[in-house]
Amino acid sequence: MTIHIGAEPGQIAETVLLPGDPYRARWAAQTFLQGAELVNETRGMLAYTGTWKGNRVTIHGSGMGMASMSIYANELIRDYGAKTLIRIGSAGAMQAHVQIRDLVIAMTASTLSTPSAGILRDLNLAPCADWGLLHAAVTAARARGARTHVGSIYSSDVFYDERPDLNEIMTRHGVLAVEMEAAELYLVAARHQARALAVLTISDHLLTGAALPPSEREQSFGDMVETALQAAFA
Ligand SMILES: O=P(O)(O)O[C@H]1O[C@H](CO)[C@@H](O)[C@H]1O
Numbered sequence: 020m021t022i023h024i025g026a027e028p029g030q031i032a033e034t035v036l037l038p039g040d041p042y043r044a045r046w047a048a049q050t051f052l053q054g055a056e057l058v059n060e061t062r063g064m065l066a067y068t069g070t071w072k073g074n075r076v077t078i079h080g081s082g083m084g085m086a087s088m089s090i091y092a093n094e095l096i097r098d099y100g101a102k103t104l105i106r107i108g109s110a111g112a113m114q115a116h117v118q119i120r121d122l123v124i125a126m127t128a129s130t131l132s133t134p135s136a137g138i139l140r141d142l143n144l145a146p147c148a149d150w151g152l153l154h155a156a157v158t159a160a161r162a163r164g165a166r167t168h169v170g171s172i173y174s175s176d177v178f179y180d181e182r183p184d185l186n187e188i189m190t191r192h193g194v195l196a197v198e199m200e201a202a203e204l205y206l207v208a209a210r211h212q213a214r215a216l217a218v219l220t221i222s223d224h225l226l227t228g229a230a231l232p233p234s235e236r237e238q239s240f241g242d243m244v245e246t247a248l249q250a251a252f253a
Pocket residue numbers: 038039040082083084107108109110178198199200
């Protein structure tokens with residue numbers, strides 16, 4: 020047990036999928052895992068451990084934002100021995116060719132700052148996905164026939180952004196999408212020799228205002244979850 024995770028030692032698998040939304044953790048565990056058991060509900064942050072094709076997996080909510088992700092990533096790696104952490108999240112598209120429902124697999128994540136900034140000080144360390152996971156996820160996503168983009172994303176500290184100038188600069192520099200956790204996940208994982216990746220589903224479009232209808236969310240998120248599971252055990 021840690022301050023934020025109520026699981027007993029051994030109840031967390033070495034492979035952890037991390038959706039921001041704890042209810043997505045419950046849905047993904049019930050849909051994709053065999054024998055899923057609730058292993059955490061501290062602060063309502065649901066986590067389930069079960070198996071996928073015989074491999075042990077935990078699906079654990081991370082909450083929204085890098086401060087929350089930092090807490091869970093630190094405790095999962097340092098206290099429970101997690102070795103592979105894959106974020107499964109929604110994101111807003113920042114490029115015209117990236118469409119609603121598309122998958123974005125993040126090689127790297129730009130930020131204004133992260134909770135790790137106090138440790139890194141003046142070092143502008145580029146948060147970077149694990150290459151093996153990235154390669155396996157791209158292979159799996161393309162084999163499924165999912166429209167998939169691979170490149171850089173932006174991890175924002177705010178959802179209600181008031182810097183249209185910044186978005187325009189990022190669009191010009193090829194940033195594919197915005198979300199709120201991947202950069203800190205990559206940095207914490209790197210610091211503790213764990214593997215990390217973010218596989219994202221485009222839920223809305225910053226340039227067009229289009230958004231995924233709630234009724235279609237599960238099927239779209241399904242491609243993301245299965246891609247993450249295939250990558251973890253490739
Ligand atoms: O769908 P999730 O995984 O929560 O991810 C995105 O959605 C939340 C904002 O609505 C932020 O957490 C952002 O990163």
